[in-house]
Amino acid sequence: MTDPAPFWRAKTLDAMTRAEWESLCDGCGRCCLHKLRDEETDRLAYTNVACRLLDGETCRCKDYANRRKWVPDCVKLTPKRLEKIDWLPPTCAYRLVAEGQDLPWWHPLVSGRAETVHEAGISVRGRTVAERDAGDFEDHVVSWPGKWPAKARTPPVVTNRRRPG
Template sequence: MTDMKPFWQVRRLDEMTTEEWESLCDGCGRCCLHKLREDVTEQILFTDVACRLLDLETCLCSDYACRRRKVPDCVQLTPEALAEIDWLPPSCAYRLVAEGRPLAWWHPLVSGSPDTVHEAGVSVRGRAISERRAGQLEHHIVDWPGKTPRPRRPRACDRA
C-alpha cells in the first residue's frame, strides 16, 4: 500500500503545475479586499471593500480570465511575487505552503468541498461590500482580513 502525500506537501510552489497552483486558492476572497498602506509607517490597513469583480456570494472572481485587463492593478500571484507580498491573509494556502505549514481543515483540498471555507466563516461572504457601493476606503478599515481566522466547525444540522 502506498501512502502518497498530497502535491502541496511534496512540491515547492515553483514546481507545481498551473492546475495545482490554482487549486491552492481556498476561495476565501480575502486577497481581493482593498488594502491601504500608511505613508510613514508602511503599515497595511485592511478594508472590507472588495474588488468590483469579486462575487460576494461565491467569493470568486467573476471574470478571472480577463481580470488583469479589467482591473490593471490586480496582482497576479506567482511564486516569485509571493516573496514580495506582505498582505496575504495568514490563512492563505500560498503563504502556508511557502512556509512549510499545513492547510487548514476547511481548505477545499483537505475537506473535499469548496463550501467549507464559507461554512467555517473564513471567507468574506457576508462581511464585505463591493467597491461600487463603498465610498471612501478610509471609512471601511477593519482588522479581520489580516488576522488568523477562528473558524467554526459547522454542526451536522447546519448542512441540512
C-alpha cells in the same frame, strides 16, 4: 502501504503544475479586498471593500481570465511575487505552503468541499462593501481579514449517528 503525500506537501510552489497552483486558492476572497498602506509607516490596513470583480456570494472573480483587462493593478500571484508580498491574509494557502505549513481542515483540497471555507468563517461572503458604494475606503478599515477566525482553528466534531435498525 501508505498513500503518497498530497502535492502541496510533496512539491515546492515552483514545482507545481498550473492546475495544482490554481487549486491552492481556497476561494475565500480575502486577497480581493482593498488594502491601504500608510506612506509614512508602511503599515498595512485591510478594508471590507471588495474589488469590483469579486462575486460576494461565491467569493470568486467574475472574470478571472480577463481580470487585468478590467483591473490593471490586479496582482497575478506567482511563486516569485509571493516572496515580496506582505498583504496576503494569514489563512491564505499560498502563504501557508510557502511558510512550510500544511493546509487547514477547511481548505477544499483537504475537506473535499468548497463550502467549508465559508462554514469556517474564512471567506468574505456577506461581509463586503462594493467599491461603488464604499465612499472613502478609510471608513471601511477592518481587522478580520488579517486574522484566523476562532472556529477555523479546530475542525468540527463530526458524528455519524445511526438509528438501530
